[in-house]
Amino acid sequence: MELHINGKTYSVQSEGDTPLLWVIRDELGLTGTKYGCGIAQCGACSVLVDGEVMRSCVTPVEGVKGRNITTIEGVEEDPIGQRVVAAWVEHQVPQCGYCQSGQVMAATSLLKQTPQPSEAQIAASMTNLCRCGTYNAISAAVQDLAGGGPSAAAEKARMQAATAANGRGMRS
Amino acid sequence: MSQSTDINGHNETFPTDETPTNISRRRFLLASAGVAAGALVLGFGLPLDTARARGATAAAGSPPRVPAFLEIRPDGGIRLQSPFNEGGQGIFTAMAQIVGEELDADPTHFLVENAPPGKQYTVMSNGMRITGGSMSVRFGYTAMRRIGALARMMLLQAAAHQWGIAVGELTTEPGRVIHKASGKSLDYGQLAPHAMALAVPDADSVKLKDPGQFRWIGKPVKRVDVYDKSTGRVEYTIDTRVDGMLQAAVQHAPRLGMTVGRIRNEAQIKAMKGVHSVHILDGAVAVVAERWWNAKRAAETAQVDWQEPKPDPSARHMPTDFSTKSYREHLANASGDGETAESKGHVGDALKGAQTVVNATYSSQYVHHAQLEPPSALAHFHDDGTLEIWLPNQAPDMFLADIAKRAGVDADKIILHSPMLGGFFGRHFLYGPGNPYMQAVQLAKATGRPIKLIWSREEEFLRDPMRPMAVVKFRGGLDANGMPVALEAISATEGPTEGIANQRSKKKVDDSAVEGLTGKAYAIPNRRIAQLYVKTPAMLAYWRSVGHSMNDFLYETFLDELADKGGQDPFELRMKLLKGNQRLTHLLQAVAELAGGWKRGPFTAADGSRRARGVAMASPFGSQTAAIAEVSLENGQVRVHDIWQAVDPGSIVNPAIIDAQVAGATALGLSEVLLEEAVYENGQPRARNYDMYPILPPDRMPKVHARIVESGAKMGGIGEPPLPATPPAVANAVSHLTGQRIRSMPLSQYDFSA
Ligand code: FES
Ligand code: FES
Numbered sequence: 001m002e003l004h005i006n007g008k009t010y011s012v013q014s015e016g017d018t019p020l021l022w023v024i025r026d027e028l029g030l031t032g033t034k035y036g037c038g039i040a041q042c043g044a045c046s047v048l049v050d051g052e053v054m055r056s057c058v059t060p061v062e063g064v065k066g067r068n069i070t071t072i073e074g075v076e077e078d079p080i081g082q083r084v085v086a087a088w089v090e091h092q093v094p095q096c097g098y099c100q101s102g103q104v105m106a107a108t109s110l111l112k113q114t115p116q117p118s119e120a121q122i123a124a125s126m127t128n129l130c131r132c133g134t135y136n137a138i139s140a141a142v143q144d145l146a147g148g149g150p151s152a153a154a155e156k157a158r159m160q161a162a163t164a165a166n167g168r169g170m171r172s
Numbered sequence: 173m174s175q176s177t178d179i180n181g182h183n184e185t186f187p188t189d190e191t192p193t194n195i196s197r198r199r200f201l202l203a204s205a206g207v208a209a210g211a212l213v214l215g216f217g218l219p220l221d222t223a224r225a226r227g228a229t230a231a232a233g234s235p236p237r238v239p240a241f242l243e244i245r246p247d248g249g250i251r252l253q254s255p256f257n258e259g260g261q262g263i264f265t266a267m268a269q270i271v272g273e274e275l276d277a278d279p280t281h282f283l284v285e286n287a288p289p290g291k292q293y294t295v296m297s298n299g300m301r302i303t304g305g306s307m308s309v310r311f312g313y314t315a316m317r318r319i320g321a322l323a324r325m326m327l328l329q330a331a332a333h334q335w336g337i338a339v340g341e342l343t344t345e346p347g348r349v350i351h352k353a354s355g356k357s358l359d360y361g362q363l364a365p366h367a368m369a370l371a372v373p374d375a376d377s378v379k380l381k382d383p384g385q386f387r388w389i390g391k392p393v394k395r396v397d398v399y400d401k402s403t404g405r406v407e408y409t410i411d412t413r414v415d416g417m418l419q420a421a422v423q424h425a426p427r428l429g430m431t432v433g434r435i436r437n438e439a440q441i442k443a444m445k446g447v448h449s450v451h452i453l454d455g456a457v458a459v460v461a462e463r464w465w466n467a468k469r470a471a472e473t474a475q476v477d478w479q480e481p482k483p484d485p486s487a488r489h490m491p492t493d494f495s496t497k498s499y500r501e502h503l504a505n506a507s508g509d510g511e512t513a514e515s516k517g518h519v520g521d522a523l524k525g526a527q528t529v530v531n532a533t534y535s536s537q538y539v540h541h542a543q544l545e546p547p548s549a550l551a552h553f554h555d556d557g558t559l560e561i562w563l564p565n566q567a568p569d570m571f572l573a574d575i576a577k578r579a580g581v582d583a584d585k586i587i588l589h590s591p592m593l594g595g596f597f598g599r600h601f602l603y604g605p606g607n608p609y610m611q612a613v614q615l616a617k618a619t620g621r622p623i624k625l626i627w628s629r630e631e632e633f634l635r636d637p638m639r640p641m642a643v644v645k646f647r648g649g650l651d652a653n654g655m656p657v658a659l660e661a662i663s664a665t666e667g668p669t670e671g672i673a674n675q676r677s678k679k680k681v682d683d684s685a686v687e688g689l690t691g692k693a694y695a696i697p698n699r700r701i702a703q704l705y706v707k708t709p710a711m712l713a714y715w716r717s718v719g720h721s722m723n724d725f726l727y728e729t730f731l732d733e734l735a736d737k738g739g740q741d742p743f744e745l746r747m748k749l750l751k752g753n754q755r756l757t758h759l760l761q762a763v764a765e766l767a768g769g770w771k772r773g774p775f776t777a778a779d780g781s782r783r784a785r786g787v788a789m790a791s792p793f794g795s796q797t798a799a800i801a802e803v804s805l806e807n808g809q810v811r812v813h814d815i816w817q818a819v820d821p822g823s824i825v826n827p828a829i830i831d832a833q834v835a836g837a838t839a840l841g842l843s844e845v846l847l848e849e850a851v852y853e854n855g856q857p858r859a860r861n862y863d864m865y866p867i868l869p870p871d872r873m874p875k876v877h878a879r880i881v882e883s884g885a886k887m888g889g890i891g892e893p894p895l896p897a898t899p900p901a902v903a904n905a906v907s908h909l910t911g912q913r914i915r916s917m918p919l920s921q922y923d924f925s926a
Contacts, residue, residue, distance in 0.1 A: 014463070015445065022465035026419070031411035032404020034594070036544045037629045041862040044544055072404030088402035092394065092828060095836055096260030097401030098544040098594030104402055123871055129862065131544045131595045132260045133839025135873040137832070 001065050005030070006074025016062030020054075021045045023061045024071060032072035032101050036129070043128025046102035046109075047071050053109035053125075070108075072101035081108045083145060091141040095132035102128045107142050117146050194326070196368035210246040212364040214323055214372065241287070242271060242319055244327070248347060248361030250277055253287035257566060258397065259593030259600075260836070261891045262829035265395040267316060269388045269825055274320030274381060276344040277360065280394050286590045289568040313887065314380075321378040330367040331358050346387075383823070392828030397592075409591045410548045410626055412562045417550070418448055420615050420625040421467035422456040424634050425478050427855040428605060428711065429489030432457055433477035444470045451618055453611055460619055464626055472628075488674060490709045494855045496641065500535060503643035503664040503706055510662045510702035511680040514690040517698030519647075522658035526649030530737050533645050534730060534915045536722035538638040538850040539715060542867050545594020546632045549609035552622035557581070559616075562589040563609045566600045571609070574602055579613045597840065598714035599636070603672065606637040606711050630860040637672070638850055639715035640665050640685065641708070642722060646730045649698075654738025655748070658698040661689045661727065664706050667719070671712025676705055684714070688723025688896060691791050693756055694731070694749035710852070716840055717892035720792040721899075722917075725845070728788035728900035729914060732907060742904060743770045743787050755820065755883050756796060760789065763798040763818035766879045770800070774909055777804070783813065786904025790896035794888030795821040799838075799897035801874075803905040808925030810906055812842060812874040819878065819894055822885040834878040834894040841898030843868035845917050 003010045005028070014023045019038075024030045024047070036044035038057045045057040048070040075081035084107045087093075094100045103126070110117055110125040117125070122142050130138070196213045207213055243251040252271055258264045264284035272279035324344060331349040332339040335356060342351055350357040383389070400406050425431070432452045435441070441450055441459060446466030451458040457474045461467035481489055523529055549563040559581050565571045568590050576583040593600060600607075612625040627635070642665035649658035667685025670677040681703045683690075689701045715721055735742040743764065750756045764770040764787075773784035781804040789798045799817040803810055815838050824830055847866045851858040859865035878894075903914040910924050 014465075018465055022463065025411075026463045026465065029413070031407070034544070035410065035546065035626075037862050039629075039861055039863060042544060076403065085399075085402050089394075089399050092398055092832065094260075094395075094398055094401035095262075095832060096544070096593060096595040097397065097406050098408065100401050101404040104404075126870055129544070129867060129869060131542055131597070131840075131867060133836035133868070133873070134832075135839065135870040136835055136876060138870070 001062065003061070003065060003069060004067065005069045006071060007077065012061070014061055017060045020047065020056040020059040020061045020064055020069075024056065030071050030073050034098055034101055036099070041129070042099070043102045043106060044099050046105040046128065048105055048109055051109065051112050053106050070105075072105060075104060075108060078108065080111050084108045084111065084141075087141040087145050091137050091144070093134050093137040093141055095134055099128055099130045099132075099134075103130065103134075103138055107138070107145070110142070111145055115146075117142070119143070122146065194368070194370065194372050207243055208245040208247070208249075210365040210368070212244040212323065212326065212367045213242070214319055215241045242275075242323055244323065244360050244364045244367075246361050246364050248359050249283060250275075250281065250360075251283045251285065254284050255287050257286050257568075257590050257593060258284075259566075259596040261833060262395055262826065264397055265393060265829060266825045268396055269393050270313060270316045271320035273386055273389045274317045275324045276346055276387075278346050279388055280396060282396060284396055286592070287568075288590075289572045289588050317380050318375055318378070321380055322372055322375065325373050325378050326367045326370050327360055327363045329370055329373075330363045334358065334363070334366060389825050390823075391826065393826055395829070406592050408545050408594045409550065409562050409564045410545055410594070412550045412589075412591060412624065414550065414552055414622045417552075417622040417624055418460050418462060418619060419464040419467050420458050420460045420612065420623050421464060421471040421628065422453070422458045422608075422611060422625070422631055423471045423474050423476065424631050425455045425476075426634075427478075427490040427492065428635075428709075429455065429481040429487060430478040431455060431481060433479045436475040436477065437473070441470045441474055444473065449619060450474075451615060453614060455605060456611065458611060458615055458625070460615055460623065464624075468628055486674065488709055488711060490855045492855045494709055494852055496538060496850070496852045499708065499852075500641065500643060503535070503641065504533060506643075506664040506704050506706050508662075508704055510664075510704035513681045513683070513686045513701045513703055515700040517658075519658050519660045519698045519700040522698035523647060523649040523660070526657055527652045528650040528737060530648040530650070530734055531646070532730060532733060532915060533643060534726045535643045536641055536726060537848070537917055538641050538710065538852075539721075539844055539848045540633060540636050540638060540850050540865060541595075541597045541599035541713070541715060542636075542862070542865065543593075543595030543597055543599050546627050546629055547599070547608050548624060548626040549607075549612040550622065550624040551609070551612040551616040553616055553620075558585045558587060559613065560587040560589070561609065561613070562591055563607075563612075564593050564596070564600045565590050566593075566596055566598075567602070570602055575609065575613065578610055579617075597716040598718070601672070601714060603637045603711060603713060606635050606713070629862070633857055633860045633865065635711070637711035637713035639721060640668055640671065640712050642685070642726070644689070644726045648730065648734045648737075650734065650738045654740050656694075656696045656731075656734050656738070659696045659734075660700045660702075661730075662702045662704055663689060663723075663726075664704040666706060666708050666712065667703070668712045668714050670705075671708070672714075676707075680705070684719045686723065687719035688790065688792065689727050692727060693753055693789075693791060694746070695751065696749065716837065717792055717895040720790055720892070720896035721841075721844065724788065724790040724792070724896035725899040725903065725917060728790075728897070729903050729907070732786070732900075732904045733913060741772060743772070746787065746789065755885060756789070756798075758883070759796050759798045759818050759820050759881055760787075762879055762881050763787075763800055763816050766818060766877055767800045767802075767814070767816040772908060777813075781806075781811075782909070784905045784909035786901045786906070786908060788897045788900035788904060790893070792889070792893045792896050794886065795819060795890065795893040796883075796888070797893050797897045799901040801898070801901035801905045803902060803909060805909065805924050808923060810846060810902070810919050810924065812846070812872070812902055814875045814877065815842075815898060815901070816877045817879070817894055817897065818881055819890070820881040820883050820885070821888040821890050821893065823882050823887050824880060824890075827880055830880055830890050831878050833890050835876045837892065837894035838876050838898050839868050839873060841895040842872070842874070842902065845899035845902050845919060846872065847918050847920050849918050849921070
């Protein structure tokens with residue numbers, strides 16, 4: 001079976017009902033895509049199939065042959081993906097980082113379909129779990145991307161400076 | 173975790189006097205450890221066992237261990253071996269900031285790695301090396317600063333020698349030494365080869381910077397690992413691989429302690445696609461295959477006759493009749509005064525003389541770590557018998573010692589790698605059958621191949637050791653003005669430290685069971701906190717903020733109950749009980765100010781919802797916290813809109829990381845109070861995955877507003893402290909809004925739709 005991943009064609013041996021996640025991770029060695037639950041609950045395994053986000057832990061590989069798959073390893077090849085990564089760095093989103101491949105893929109998919117999503121659209125699309133609680137940083141980054149400008153980032157930097165200043169001001 | 177070790181850092185009395193040494197000239201060793209030629213390398217202690225390491229390198233390609241702590245390369249690159257593991261708490265960045273500050277080098281350009289095991293990385297002033305108890309920065313601070321300062325001094329000396337100018341005339345700018353008078357300068361990289369031969373100056377000969385001069389410490393320096401984590405480049409244990417590796421999955425016994433009788437369909441499993449072999453382990457069946465998916469499918473297909481264990485008091489056994497419901501009743505029915513953990517005045521007399529006495533029973537629940545990366549381990553026996561192993565851990569030396577003992581391999585024949593952690597929250601200490609690495613070691617031995625074993629999420633939730641459950645009986649006495657004059661708390665529980673040791677604390681009280689009931693700052697003149705030891709068959713663990721994760725909930729919600737009984741506003745009551753305590757009244761005022769002033773409500777918000785606020789405080793891990801939560805009800809469910817939290821860790825290293833830690837710990841506290849409870853029925857967990865054990869999803873995350881207060885007090889922790897005040901602040905708000913007293917978590921078990 002042939003798979004198109006990140007612009008390359010791979011020939012894979014796994015059986016057709018193997019989840020795409022394990023073909024990517026084990027057979028192809030692309031370990032940026034993560035396993036968290038295996039039952040479509042957490043989103044750590046998110047990849048793009050023809051530009052749309054999918055939870056690869058419950059996607060049989062035979063269903064995606066011939067389609068264009070993008071994993072986190074290829075996300076910066078995509079101009080929108082590149083902006084998402086830049087926003088993640090700007091907002092210093094990741095903590096442990098384990099969920100973040102999936103989060104970046106979900107945000108990339110959202111912005112590809114809807115370049116300027118509303119807050120409600122963002123909430124409806126960004127449903128991946130994060131045990132480290134980076135949700136507010138994620139939504140700030142996505143809102144920043146949706147607004148197209150660096151305003152949210154500037155605001156955050158200002159807040160951080162203010163927090164630091166507060167801290168010093170309050171030394172008793 | 174060794175039996176008596178207490179991660180809470182209560183024993184701070186062993187200063188390390190290990191002095192840094194220059195090991196730049198240990199060329200052979202350094203080259204084999206990937207150190208650049210011509211680099212200045214400082215370590216703690218000397219590389220041990222040079223000959224053996226050399227032999228191993230030649231024989232089997234297993235890398236030697238080199239205590240290279242700080243490496244300044246000729247190309248100007250700086251590599252730092254962090255004694256603490258990174259798992260999202262930002263410690264790699266904080267370490268780079270601290271060393272970079274004294275070295276005078278930009279921390280964002282550091283390459284930071286997790287250091288291998290070894291005494292030379294024991295930099296904590298309490299003589300331990302674990303990543304936990306929020307200790308990394310506060311206890312590693314001075315040693316890390318000193319090594320940076322000494323390296324800088326050596327670079328200054330090298331430049332002085334090059335130019336024939338006295339050291340005193342030279343100074344540094346980030347990454348280089350300059351001579352202001354002549355305008356000459358040399359990069360650290362250029363100087364590194366010349367500093368290689370110098371002796372490390374006497375530790376007392378360098379003066380650490382005055383905090384007022386800090387360039388990076390105290391600033392929101394960008395994290396060193398964020399780009400890699402945003403692009404999937406970080407390698408966690410689950411991602412590791414070596415040549416010739418096979419993969420393994422297990423099916424655990426449904427109840428801890430049971431053993432394998434026989435596998436009824438072994439032939440069928442062996443014939444399944446990709447299966448290499450089937451193995452019987454202690455309390456589990458394992459399948460080894462070329463690919464993990466095949467191993468997992470085969471393992472879950474196994475039909476196993478499980479056998480009850482023979483009675484063995486040294487091992488924990490989960491009986492068939494265990495349920496969390498009946499165990500909670502069992503705790504509630506336990507009678508006795510328990511062992512005193514803290515007392516002041518005469519609580520019995522004061523209760524007798526009180527105007528009003530309030531009796532109430534509160535409880536906490538078992539919770540899972542639920543870190544997103546399922547546990548795994550990769551074990552590889554080299555031809556010379558060396559065992560190389562990759563595993564998630566918060567204490568490399570303890571894991572190494574445990575593996576040596578249980579696998580019967582000499583400690584110096586074990587090379588242990590500690591990849592970055594996909595979350596930890598206390599999950600990665602030594603938990604016996606709660607860790608997968610011994611299974612991986614056994615399978616590697618049995619197959620003669622490197623084995624990567626991954627626990628599926630389902631197997632993880634079956635063996636994840638849990639945060640303890642406790643039932644606390646409170647008695648409070650109020651005087652005629654409604655002021656608390658007496659408080660007694662007797663907690664029926666088994667603490668995490670004694671639970672992990674499977675042995676009751678010799679002191680009779682496990683500090684980690686009662687912290688957060690003890691150590692409260694309120695001036696209640698008569699009080700007694702006690703533990704009533706009741707053993708549980710469940711495996712116990714440390715969980716982010718340990719005892720505080722439940723005890724501050726229990727105490728602070730009961731305090732609100734007392735406030736209500738005494739007709740006092742809960743914020744005002746706390747202020748009164750903290751009268752004269754400048755640090756804490758200041759903190760409480762700071763959080764109120766952050767929230768736009770204290771108002772309890774209920775009030776109607778701009779969106780028409782009816783809301784109330786709750787307040788709570790905690791004193792965890794050397795820091796002080798105060799939180800206010802604002803809540804409403806939505807279709808009978810609690811919605812948390814805002815959390816304001818003021819945190820006083822004394823002094824800080826990186827405010828941006830602290831903001832992130834406040835958001836993260838607050839989220840975990842919310843998850844606990846709103847949603848989480850590990851339920852057992854018939855000796856088995858009801859939830860084996862996130863579908864039945866929901867954790868906080870994005871749409872229930874409130875706005876989090878943090879204020880850092882630097883009181884200048886002794887530096888406290890930051891990874892865990894922002895958790896404990898969150899659950900009670902939320903519960904107190906809900907109690908007030910609904911009129912229904914909240915005495916247990918999670919709130920999802922209550923029906924507020926009436
Ligand atoms: S691993 Fe696919 S959704 Fe969790
Ligand atoms: S960053 Fe750790 S799970 Fe999201």
